[in-house]
Amino acid sequence: MSSPRGEPAGGLRIGMVCPYDWSVPGGVRQHIADLSEQLRVRGNEVTILTPASDHLSLPTGVVAAGSPVGVPFNGSVARIAFDPSAFSRTREWLRAGRFDLLHVHEPASPSLAGIACWCATGPIVATFHASHEYATLMRTFSPLIRTALDKVTARIAVSAQARVTLLTHLGAQSVVIPNGVTIAHFAAGGADTPDCRVRRPAGPASDGPAPHRATDGGTGALRILFLGRLDEPRKGLGVLMAALPEVLAGHPALTVQIAGPGDPGDVPSHLDQRWAHRVQWLGEVSDAEKAALFASATIYVAPNTGRESFGIVLLEAMAAGAGIVASDLPAFRDVLDGGRCGLLVPVGEPAALARGLNLALSDVRGRTARIAAGRQRVLGFDWSVVTGQILDVYASVMTLGGGVQEDLRGQLYGRVSPTGRRTHRQARRTVR
Amino acid sequence: MWSSWLTLAVVLLAVCAVYLSQTAARLDRLHLKVDHARLALIAARAERWRAVRTWLAVQPPSRAPSALASLADGSRWWTGSPAADRALGGTAPGSCSTVPGVSAEWPGSESTAPDWTAIDWAREDALTAALVAGFPSSVAAPAAGGPAAAATQALASACRRFSYCVTFHDDAVASCQRMRDRRVTRLLRLAGYAPYPRAVLLRTDIAEGLARTSVG
Structure with a gap:
């Protein structure tokens, strides 16, 4: 929770969802790894859920959600997991993690990120990386994804471009927080690494x-x-x-x-x-x-x-x-x-x-x-600045507390489900 | 012959019922999201005022931008009620315990949040403008470690949170409004008695002199 003095929140349990194969290097994967490291350094607990073709080499804090399949996407082949076993593993991960907050990446693609949105309820932050044409993708998966995207509490676009894409194709507002870079590492020419x-x-x-x-x-x-x-x-x-x-x-x-x-x-x-x-x-x-x-x-x-x-x-x-x-x-x-x-x-x-x-x-x-x-x-663009901004987004979606809960029934029953009704009543009481 | 027509009708009805209940559930979710966003915005708003007053308190009077000081110093906007201040997210120490911008008539002590309609949103835009004017990109960051540096960092963070909360609130409102405007929602009253949500449409820019503060 945010403290009254306005320091960045610390000690959060954060569930991070990477849509692409962890075993294949890529911009989104690198961003997630770096961000998680930065958050951990600042005293937060981060677990990453990701598809992985090579389960054995995963570092600690990274959980595999099944083997990915290659899908042509954005001019290259994206390796994503989207099948029933990915669903059940995501639910298991959510249940075991008891997260304060979920941070998904690229949720507009039919991937683990979309599944995680679908299965969860509570504070969800989503980062949108790609700024290319979402149109075809959106039309194809529109009903499924729209429902999942409804649940996203806060949207982050990595560039002004990505923000405009989001606005045109999803009609959604977002805040722009760029990807981070470790300036000291590059300024030293890589000599700071062991x-x-x-x-x-x-x-x-x-x-x-x-x-x-x-x-x-x-x-x-x-x-x-x-x-x-x-x-x-x-x-x-x-x-x-x-x-x-x-x-x-x-x-x-x-x-x-x-x-x-x-x-x-x-x-x-x-x-x-x-x-x-x-x-x-x-x-x-x-x-x-x-x-x-x-x-x-x-x-x-x-x-x-x-x-x-x-x-x-x-x-x-x-x-x-x-x-x-x-x-x-x-x-x-x-x-x-x-x-x-x-x-x-x-x-x-x-x-x-x-x-x-x-x-x-x-x-x-x-x-x-x-x-x-x-x-x-x-x-x-230094990570010290970018992480502060992301922590501020976290703080602004966590006002009510309560954390992330599993929600599959919520999709089907909505207001008749006991949990849905309860949170609803609670919010109504506090606002009006 | 009759039975197959009957089956078809029942199936169609069932599909309609599922669709309508789904839509109603979605509307419910969207209203809930708006409510949460409101609470967050109210808290972020109070937080920003507190941060401004804390920042002013650690500045020598000559260095404080006058527009900012006069905005934060309008004592007639403070509630002066500890219960009200607690409801706004906790009481800051010392002179920073009061929060300007909400009406003096505070609801009973059992209420846990301020009345949304009592908040003077024009004042928030005035504060944003004063901050943008008071912290141009040329303003130097105070030396690290001192109370001034901590206050500046807290102020930067509070400004960002406020800006984010406005964006998230208006985004939630827009998606809710889109669903409310659908013909099926209006004809069948799927939104029940929930009031039609309105955007606050506040400025979301952050002073350039505050935008790039870093965290440790």
Whole structure:
């Protein structure tokens, strides 16, 4: 409960619901893991319910709700659980958890999050991540999801984009709380993690905890970094590959690092032998490696072609102090403050991307100014700020107390069920 | 022949009954949600006034924005009743125990919440405006650790909660109104005697100088 002096609530039992497979890395999963960690540090108890294809490797505090099936969703394959056993496991989890509050993610998808809304009653907070077209999904599952969404007490949208989507497709108001980033981790180039297997990129730029960035003066080493799944077209690697010859030709001291899971052989490449040796394929990288890569990169490039609701990776680059060249997507424009913190280039145009990269590489003064603006802007996205805002949402939905109860009958009988009638009477008494 | 028609009619009636009872249950849930949101908003509102007064109390008078001070200092809006203040979510220590903005005529002591209609909502917008004006993005955060820092953090948190509660309340009201406006709801009086909910439509912006305070 909120204290009268207004400190953030502490000591809550929070049930967190992740809709996607825990064994597969992804933005939503990462957000949930980080948020849960932040909440635990502040003295709350968090349990995460999630589909998981690999039950054995789950960390403590994460509960599996059955094996997921792959469903094509938002341009990639989402691995979700939606079957009778998921229902019964969710109910079991709710019963055993005795939560003060439920925090579900992406409840408008037919997933565990929707099931949890359906099975529970009480304070429910929902975070909406995707800002793409919900329309088809909503029409298909409208009756089921609308009832579940009725129960959501508070809606959080991760960006202004996601908020507008929510308003147009569900007619629902929400508050905007961005995804968080651990600034200290990226500002230190990942050197704060105990992971001693950190594979630092070779070169003079990476020999200290506070890395000296490669610049085009002096030694002249320049690095462009790309991060993301190689086999997902919407990450825009194809556009980058098409733009590279022009960029590499103009900057002889430039190397390009490409990190992310997938087979480099599948990437449509226009590079001939002259340039191929200056492109490094790093494969999948760990979190600490990612931070080190950001810290040594001159430019982080995000040539994504669409369907991004949030640019968490841009925030990480900003925190690490890398220059940014990104597609002019609404979400990216939002994070980059309309281009003040990074260059925006037209979406899906290799020639424009090449021009943007060339400009960012050669215009040192403009780049430094944008990096400084980015470092300032990213402060508002630090987990210490974001967690405070989320705790304030928690506090504002928990005025009555009572916690989360199991509710399947409530769906069927509504006001004739004894629990429904009781809470109803109680609320009426207190308000009027 | 007759029996099959009869069966069909019974099945149709049953489907109608289930649909209507579902709709009524949903309406009930939505009204309940509005009620909860109201309670939360009332509490958040009181909390914000308390936080403002606590913040003013730890500031040197010269540093306090005058619009804010005069808003919080209108003694004729305070109830002065400890029971009333308790009902608004607890009594803060010292001079911060009174809450402006509610009518002096307080319902009997058995009542646990203030009368919604007695709250002067225009005053809330005035307070939001004073806060936005008093905390521009350029305002420096006080040094950590002191009472001023704690009060500023509490004020920021209270402002956010108030803004969130307004959004959640109006959202609940909007979804309830959509159901109430349906023809089937109106014709069959599925909402019973529940009054038609109204949005408060208050400002939800948060002062930029308060928006980015962090928690430990």
